[in-house]
Amino acid sequence: MPGIPESIFDSRDQRKAVEEGLGFAPKFGADRLIPVVVTDHQSGHLLMQAFMNKEALLKTIELGEAVFFSRSRNELWHKGATSGHTQKVIEMRTDCDQDCIWLRVEQSGAACHVGYTSCFYRSYPVGEAWTEDAKLVMEEDEKVFDPNEVYG
Amino acid sequence: MPGIPESIFDSRDQRKAVEEGLGFAPKFGADRLIPVVVTDHQSGHLLMQAFMNKEALLKTIELGEAVFFSRSRNELWHKGATSGHTQKVIEMRTDCDQDCIWLRVEQSGAACHVGYTSCFYRSYPVGEAWTEDAKLVMEEDEKVFDPNEVYG
Numbered sequence: 001m002p003g004i005p006e007s008i009f010d011s012r013d014q015r016k017a018v019e020e021g022l023g024f025a026p027k028f029g030a031d032r033l034i035p036v037v038v039t040d041h042q043s044g045h046l047l048m049q050a051f052m053n054k055e056a057l058l059k060t061i062e063l064g065e066a067v068f069f070s071r072s073r074n075e076l077w078h079k080g081a082t083s084g085h086t087q088k089v090i091e092m093r094t095d096c097d098q099d100c101i102w103l104r105v106e107q108s109g110a111a112c113h114v115g116y117t118s119c120f121y122r123s124y125p126v127g128e129a130w131t132e133d134a135k136l137v138m139e140e141d142e143k144v145f146d147p148n149e150v151y152g
Numbered sequence: 153m154p155g156i157p158e159s160i161f162d163s164r165d166q167r168k169a170v171e172e173g174l175g176f177a178p179k180f181g182a183d184r185l186i187p188v189v190v191t192d193h194q195s196g197h198l199l200m201q202a203f204m205n206k207e208a209l210l211k212t213i214e215l216g217e218a219v220f221f222s223r224s225r226n227e228l229w230h231k232g233a234t235s236g237h238t239q240k241v242i243e244m245r246t247d248c249d250q251d252c253i254w255l256r257v258e259q260s261g262a263a264c265h266v267g268y269t270s271c272f273y274r275s276y277p278v279g280e281a282w283t284e285d286a287k288l289v290m291e292e293d294e295k296v297f298d299p300n301e302v303y304g
Contacts, residue, residue, distance in 0.1 A: 008282070019266050020266065022287040023288070035201055037189050044195070044196030046189055046254055049187055049189055049247065049252040058282050061277075061279075061282045062280065062282065064279035089279075091275050091278075092275060092277075095201065096265065102198050114248045119248045119249075120245040120254045121248075123244060123245045124176055124213070126213050126243075127216035127241075129210075130210050132160075137174070
């Protein structure tokens, strides 16, 4: 969509309107991206975090499926196009400043390319000053799929 | 902490180690920030999304309370320092690429400066092509606090 006008969404001029109004005025950063949080609509579990550009956001709205912008591949990324692990958007929300998007989705397969349901399968201890001895802790038992089979 | 060495965390040289190992190797962007997702540890509800720089991450680890980096104020932001609405970190996780932090917190008061429990109090309809007629929909009934009283 090279022809998307800059002003397609609502104005961000009035802070009060952005925070408490009903006009959709998403804020894209200097990199033209907005962060996106994706949770499972039933369990509420955090599945992944990614980014959208304006085109990805408009595609997501139109399709009702999650479309992101891949920073590593520098292209639109229809989640699940390769793996089949699409995300049906049950609800989309934005936050007070409208500088973040939240997708509550129905996840096919698994969200993470490593094979786990969620990308967030490791924790890190808090409550004491950082030390190089501290390690991540695995919080998931089993992968849902074998990445070698899915991605070849 | 002006003396924090660049290499304080684990190496990100080996993708396999970053994704499946137990070394903590968070990735900070070109802006030296990493996105952070904050959910309520009991309800699982998404409360807010913010960013940390290296110092904020180390402070969060040490204190066991959420410390972010405020992009608008360009300074460390100990959440709740003004409002009293601190976030006790019950669990911290990172994702496959280690380019995002997830905090599961016990929230005092409310997460959002507008007065709602969560910053994500408005939804936006999906499933049809974008139109300027579509509006955000309020999903929360009442504010938890009056911002004028808390922030003066």
